[in-house]
Amino acid sequence: MPDMCPALYLLSAVFQDCCGDGLAFVEEVMSHDLGKRFAKTTSLRAVQVAQAAMDTHYPEGIYGYAAKLLKFVQDVYLYKDHRLRQFFDDGDFMISFTRMFHRLSSHFLSQEALSDKLVEPIINLYIHAMYSRSPEAIPHRIVIRNFRGLLTGGYLEMHARCLSKARGNVLESFCSWTMSPHILDVLTSWESNGMVDLLTRLFDFPDSRDYWRTFWSAVQNRLRVYKPVRMDEGWSNTCDNLSQCTRNAEGRDSSKTKQCSRCSSMTYCSPHCQRGDWFERHRNECPSARGEHFELSEAESLYSHRSRAFHTRYLEWLFEQRAVDIYAACAEGKNVPTETKIPVFDCTGLGDKFEPFNPDDLLAQLSQTSNDASDNIRSFRKSRYKQLVRTTRSLPTEGEHLVEGVFQHDSKSTIHLLVLLKRIEGGYKARYSAFYIL
Known part of the structure; x- marks a missing residue:
C-alpha cells in the first residue's frame, strides 16, 4: 500500500x-x-x-x-x-x-x-x-x-x-451525559433518523441486551421530560430570587426574563424579581459572583441556565412519579415527620437513585472549612443553598417540599441542585431553585 x-x-x-x-x-x-x-x-x-x-x-x-x-x-x-x-x-x-x-x-x-x-x-x-x-x-x-x-x-x-463483552461498560460510560440538554438534542435526532432501531439490533446480544434496555429506558424518561419543555419558550424561566419568587410564582412572563448584567450569574423571571433580589441579597454577593463567572468562563465549564432549568423540571417529574414511595421511605422506621427529610435523587447514573436526607447533615457539609482557593468565590452560591435548606424549618404553606438532585458536571465535579416544589393540580411545580458545585 x-x-x-x-x-x-x-x-x-x-x-x-x-x-x-x-x-x-x-x-x-x-x-x-x-x-x-x-x-x-x-x-x-x-x-x-x-x-x-x-x-x-x-x-x-x-x-x-x-x-x-x-x-x-x-x-x-x-x-x-x-x-x-x-x-x-x-x-x-x-x-x-x-x-x-x-x-x-x-x-x-x-x-x-x-x-x-x-x-x-x-x-x-x-x-x-x-x-x-x-x-x-x-x-x-x-x-x-x-x-x-x-x-x-x-x-x-x-x-x-x-x-461484545464490554457493551454494557460502554453504555455505562455514556449514561451521565444523557442529562445534558446538548446530548438530549442528539438523542432526539437519533429517534427521528431511525437510529434507535439500528442500535437496538447492534446491542441485541445476550451479554448486552439488558444493559441496552436499561440505558434506553432511562434515556426515554429524560426525553419524555425534555421534549415538551424544549418546545416551550418559557421553559427556562428558573428564577434565582429566593424570596420574591415564593410570592410571585404564578404569571411569569418569558418575554421579561432578566439576567444580572454585572455578573451574568443570576437569572430572574421578571424585572420585579430581579429588583427584589438585588436589594435583599445579590448586591452583596455580586462581586464574588462576577469573579467566579469569569473564572468559569475562562475555563469554559459554566453550568448553563438551560441545563439547570431542565434539571429542575426533571426533579419535578421524578418527585411526582415517586411521591408515594418517597413518603414511605422517609417515614419508615423513623420517629420524625416526613417533611423534615429532603428527598435526594442521584441522577449521575441510569437508575436515578433515591435516598432521604437530613437537612442538618446538608448544613453541616456546607459549614465545613475548605482549603480550596475558590471556596470564597463560591460563597454566594453556598449562602443561597443554606437558605433553601433552612426554608424547610418554616415552609410558608402546606404541600411544599425541598428536593435535591445530583447531576454530573464534568469528570471531577457534580452539581447539587435544590428545588422547592409546591403541590398543584396535576403534579408539582418548582417555586425556586439554587445550585452549588461540589
Missing part, C-alpha cells in the same frame, strides 16, 4: 522527540499558524485511511497506519501545552476520526486483530485520555462537543460490533 502521508510520520516523530525537552514543536506550529491547517489535514487523512481500508487487501497495513495516527492524536491530547490540542477539539475532526475506525471495524468485522490493535487504543483515547488522564480538566463545552462528534461518527455502533 502506498504511503499516503509521509509528512504525518515526520511530524509525529518530531512531536515525540520534542515532548521530553520543551515546546519546540508546538512553538514551531503555532508561530507559522499551522495548527488549524494541521488538524484539518489530519482529519482529511482519517477519511482517506477509511476509504483505503475498504479497497485494500492488506488490512494489517491499514491497522499499522491507523495505530500511528491514533497514537499521534493521543500524544496531542496528553501533551502539557493545550494550544495545539485546541485545534483537535473540533466536532468535524471527531466525526471524521471516529468514522474512520467505525468503517474499519465494520469492514473487518471478522478480524480478531482489530480489537487488539484499534479498539483498545480508541478506548484509551476517548475515555481515559480525554476525561481523566489529561494534565488539566477538559472544559465541559469541549467534552460535550466531542461527545456529540463521537455519537455522530458512529462510536456506539463501532463498540457494539467490536466489543
